[in-house]
Amino acid sequence: MKKIECVIMDWAGTAVDYGCFAPVSAFIESFNAIGISITAEEARRPMGLTKIDHIRALFQMERIGEAFYQKYGRKYNETDVQGRYAEFQRLLFATLREYTGPISGVIQTIDTLRCRGIKIGSTTGYTKEMMDVVVPAAAENGYRVDNYVTSDNLPAGRPYPYMIYKNMCDLGVPSRFSVLKYGDTISDIKEGLNAGVWTVGVILGSNELGLTEDEVQKMPAEELKKRMMEVRERMYAAGAHYVVESIEELPALIDCINTRMANE
Structure with a gap:
């Protein structure tokens, strides 16, 4: 049966660095x-x-x-x-x-996914030298992935699919239908679509929203709702299969995707 076996995370604005600053x-x-x-x-x-x-x-x-x-x-x-x-x-x-502190909910959600046997890969617009700073610093704050890939020594970075394919090879994931790409930029969405994998955009903490956590909390509800809707529309216009407000929605969404694939 087809099911999600691997989630490939972006880093800044998705897993760490709220707002991608x-x-x-x-x-x-x-x-x-x-x-x-x-x-x-x-x-x-x-x-x-x-x-x-x-x-x-x-x-x-x-x-x-x-x-x-x-x-x-x-x-x-x-x-x-x-x-x-x-x-x-x-x-x-x-x-x-x-700027390597994990975004709220990320560590707990990743732990939930791991308990389900889901592998956690990652791609990034940073170089390996930059990730040599980010990865250990994020780990000190409790955030770890099973694999991370940069575009160094690959034909190209985003929006091309090579970093996703490299994650699949490194993690032994044989089918693109078992992969979900999760990120906060339009480039993340295009990367996922070009790889032919399930592609999910996130709004809160994202580069597309471009707000600090404090700004989100203090913004009038109607203004925040308007800005979040604009981000959602841009991500869907770019081709995202799904858009969530925060990572806490991801486990339930994966259940829905698994059910959808089972019924196809």
Whole structure:
């Protein structure tokens, strides 16, 4: 019988770093260093890509590319991309460990899934060097996965499916129908869809919502509901099979997916 045997988690904004703030601030400051202001919304838009591709995506935005041209009298080039990436890394590594606390409900839910025999894999837009900071720091806070994969030494990162396939190989999961990808960005959703696996987006704590936990708690109910609905609609428009408010919904959702597959 087909059933979910493996959940593949994203990291920042999904499992740790509520609101996905570590990379956002580093992207903003890396561009500020050359006199180009970018907004948090712009910084978040390509989130989930490998970080070098994220830098390229920022330069490719019409407003940012034009701002660079107006300041420097030329179009940006790959040297500029590499320069911003180097500065991004310097800024990120200075604070990355501070953003490795697990999001509420994650540890308990992962324990529940493990008790069911479900394997926990993961993919990320971070490099291996970045994950060498994140993984042990998250473990100190109680969050562990069975496997993590970066795009290092793979053909590409998100939205391509290679990191999911590598998890399947590493964890011995033979069928894509037994895999569920869970993440907080549009890139996560595209990665899951391109791999042909069940794909679930999460709203609270996500990059797409872009709020701290304190901001969520203090926001007027109607405004929060509106913002969450906008995220839900974007994720479904991107092709997500399901969208949940928080990870606590995941075990029951997996039961529904298992029943759905059993009845097909």
